[in-house]
Amino acid sequence: MPDTSFFSRGAGLTVGEIAALTGVELGARTDPGIRLTGIGALDRAGRDDLSFFDNPRYATQLAETRAGCVIVGSKHLALVPEGLPHLVAANVSVAFAAVGRELYPAARAPAAVLPSVGISPRAEVDPTAEIEEGVTIEAFAVVGPGVRIGRGTIVSPGAVVASGCAIGRDCRIGAQVVLSNALLGNRVILHPGVKIGQDGFGYVPGRTGLDKVVQIGRVIIQDDVEVGANATIDRGAIRDTAIGEGTKIDNQAQIGHNVAVGRHSVIVAQVGISGSTSVGDGVMIGGQVGVTGHVSIGDGAQIAALSGVATDVPKGARWGGIPARPVREWLREVRFLTELAKKGRSPRNERDD
Numbered sequence: 001m002p003d004t005s006f007f008s009r010g011a012g013l014t015v016g017e018i019a020a021l022t023g024v025e026l027g028a029r030t031d032p033g034i035r036l037t038g039i040g041a042l043d044r045a046g047r048d049d050l051s052f053f054d055n056p057r058y059a060t061q062l063a064e065t066r067a068g069c070v071i072v073g074s075k076h077l078a079l080v081p082e083g084l085p086h087l088v089a090a091n092v093s094v095a096f097a098a099v100g101r102e103l104y105p106a107a108r109a110p111a112a113v114l115p116s117v118g119i120s121p122r123a124e125v126d127p128t129a130e131i132e133e134g135v136t137i138e139a140f141a142v143v144g145p146g147v148r149i150g151r152g153t154i155v156s157p158g159a160v161v162a163s164g165c166a167i168g169r170d171c172r173i174g175a176q177v178v179l180s181n182a183l184l185g186n187r188v189i190l191h192p193g194v195k196i197g198q199d200g201f202g203y204v205p206g207r208t209g210l211d212k213v214v215q216i217g218r219v220i221i222q223d224d225v226e227v228g229a230n231a232t233i234d235r236g237a238i239r240d241t242a243i244g245e246g247t248k249i250d251n252q253a254q255i256g257h258n259v260a261v262g263r264h265s266v267i268v269a270q271v272g273i274s275g276s277t278s279v280g281d282g283v284m285i286g287g288q289v290g291v292t293g294h295v296s297i298g299d300g301a302q303i304a305a306l307s308g309v310a311t312d313v314p315k316g317a318r319w320g321g322i323p324a325r326p327v328r329e330w331l332r333e334v335r336f337l338t339e340l341a342k343k344g345r346s347p348r349n350e351r352d353d
Helices: 015-022 056-064 074-079 092-103 327-343 347-352
Strands: 049-053 069-073 086-089 182-184 203-205 210-212 219-221 241-243 318-320
Touching (some): 015 092, 069 074, 074 086, 086 092, 318 327
């Protein structure tokens, strides 16, 4: 059984309630009255837990699981052991995520470190800051002049909100976050260590070295954006850096100055996006992708992990490789080079290695 000591279990949900919540179907001979209080992986779940199965690689774990119920896709029903309670979903991941949110509401967004609402006497809040009712500002946080913070927002210990910033309602500003030159919408989550609104990287060669280019733009972050730990988003140079509604940015990503990211896009860990790049709506960028400056990535495009994007990517395209190009072309080249390398091997070549 998974250790949920940091997120306590409540009364739980019956299998019938889960079906109503998610729109999934009851599996054959599955009792809708089974009550589940937690979630877990197939190999760790107990009789009070819901698990899921969506990959044949884990067929052995499905056969041996002790979970109280499992969500499966219709294409995998033949692998479900006899007598195992199950639910059938069109989209297993979406259904399982919905149940997790219902069973563990405290895990939806970071909570305050201390269970209190209001401004800690050990926080530094400028008297000109406008703080709505129901805001929590924890110890050692610093809030500068003219800052506006909406109700329900939590500013965690050690966070810095610099002069003139605006934060919407029900936001979470994590520990050691530094926020400057930025405007945030509602329900924005910034995990610990995020830095937003610092100088973009701008220099020009001068007579005696590199001369600084001033960065006078802002960072605009729309509603329901989430930014992972230690990510950085530079402020614009002569226009704003903007992150669209619902976009999710993973840990340790770097977003350069003047970048515009659309709505509901996904940017995975250690991605670097150079200045003045445009990323459309619904784009998915895999881990450790590098994107050069002044390019455009069209709506719905997908970039494979470890790729290098140096040119515009069309709407809806799937690209990968270095330099990135259409996935089929990239995989064909990789296969060709692999086969060529095999053909080029000889006893003499192997000895030279």
